[in-house]
Amino acid sequence: MKGHVKKRGGTWTIIYDLGRDIDGKRQQKWKGGFRTKKEADAELNKILHELNSGAYTEPSRVSVAGYMRKWLKEYAKHNVTGRTYVRYEEIVEKHLIPALGRNVLPELRPAQISAYYSEALSNGRLNGKGGLSAKTVRQHHAVLRKALEQAVQWQMINRNPAAAVAAPKPKQREMTALNDDQLAELLHAVEGTQNYIPILLAATTGMRRGEIFGLKWHDVDLEKPEPILHVSRAVQVVNGQVSLKEPKTQKGRRGIVLYPLTVMALKKHRIEQNENRLKLGSSYQDNDLICARTDGTPVNVDTFSKTFAQIIRKTGLPVCRLHDLRHSHATSLLAQNTNPKIVSERLGHANINITLDTYSHVLPGLQEEAVLKVNDSLSSAMQRLGKSNS
Numbered sequence: 001m002k003g004h005v006k007k008r009g010g011t012w013t014i015i016y017d018l019g020r021d022i023d024g025k026r027q028q029k030w031k032g033g034f035r036t037k038k039e040a041d042a043e044l045n046k047i048l049h050e051l052n053s054g055a056y057t058e059p060s061r062v063s064v065a066g067y068m069r070k071w072l073k074e075y076a077k078h079n080v081t082g083r084t085y086v087r088y089e090e091i092v093e094k095h096l097i098p099a100l101g102r103n104v105l106p107e108l109r110p111a112q113i114s115a116y117y118s119e120a121l122s123n124g125r126l127n128g129k130g131g132l133s134a135k136t137v138r139q140h141h142a143v144l145r146k147a148l149e150q151a152v153q154w155q156m157i158n159r160n161p162a163a164a165v166a167a168p169k170p171k172q173r174e175m176t177a178l179n180d181d182q183l184a185e186l187l188h189a190v191e192g193t194q195n196y197i198p199i200l201l202a203a204t205t206g207m208r209r210g211e212i213f214g215l216k217w218h219d220v221d222l223e224k225p226e227p228i229l230h231v232s233r234a235v236q237v238v239n240g241q242v243s244l245k246e247p248k249t250q251k252g253r254r255g256i257v258l259y260p261l262t263v264m265a266l267k268k269h270r271i272e273q274n275e276n277r278l279k280l281g282s283s284y285q286d287n288d289l290i291c292a293r294t295d296g297t298p299v300n301v302d303t304f305s306k307t308f309a310q311i312i313r314k315t316g317l318p319v320c321r322l323h324d325l326r327h328s329h330a331t332s333l334l335a336q337n338t339n340p341k342i343v344s345e346r347l348g349h350a351n352i353n354i355t356l357d358t359y360s361h362v363l364p365g366l367q368e369e370a371v372l373k374v375n376d377s378l379s380s381a382m383q384r385l386g387k388s389n390s
Contacts, residue, residue, distance in 0.1 A: 005041060012032070061104055063105065069097075075150050185317060207348075219290075242299070
């Protein structure tokens, strides 16, 4: 491919060939506005290199706003869960488009994206009362980067400008892990209520809240020598509507061996649930759910999280979220010298590194205990050897 530069008034323009169209007509592209010949030459050389290497993409005049809506409709809607899509749409419409939407897609630059992140951290709240958290802005970055990467795949832009921008690092949220005495107090406080089984499952299996409320009776085998439950779905709430979804990853599908006290509680709960089903008759909706509303319909997990917060306040236990019972379970297992690989499998982490990073605060004490045990064992062996040689 060939091209040249030309001065037009006070600026320079580059002109380059794109070959011939389907009718054999020569195609040329003009691009102006360069302040110096050196700038124009540099841009021309870059474009000619892309043309000759097959990496050139015809610039699109679509706006960032137009593209982001296209991406939501044609890509995100068919590739993410309903709840995730709603979140993506909210980020795009309420934050990314107002801040970056007027830019032409191929002209969006890393500096503009970085400036948006900075502004969002300072003044990004929709109510005008301060900035967004680093964690939230990082979510915005993830959505924008994913969308622009798809624009590269669709050959609408050559490079992803968001890939050149560092997302803000969120502060590590300090988790609250209840100890065994505190968990016992919590379980005692809710025993005999409809809140008991979901809280017991959270504390003794480490399941996520959606997984607990998506659990069905045919997922558990309480008669095995080692009773086990299988995680294969989760409840989600999208626009106030409760539905079931599959786990995000293959690791999310897992088997969890149950504590004997959990098995006993589930057997009792099944009897009580059957009695309630007979009592309600046709008004009971049998969805086979273990943790359901009184009429058998799925529980709204957001509502239950609020209920849990109220329970914690009433008991006077350390302030924690329902999700913190998952941390309590993992911490308790690690404190009992359980292999982190087993803990990782019970939690459904994608890999053991996530477990080790999340619970690194527990491991130093375990390391010290392990070192002392090995030291004692080695010292005893040396003493025995010394006696036998004397």
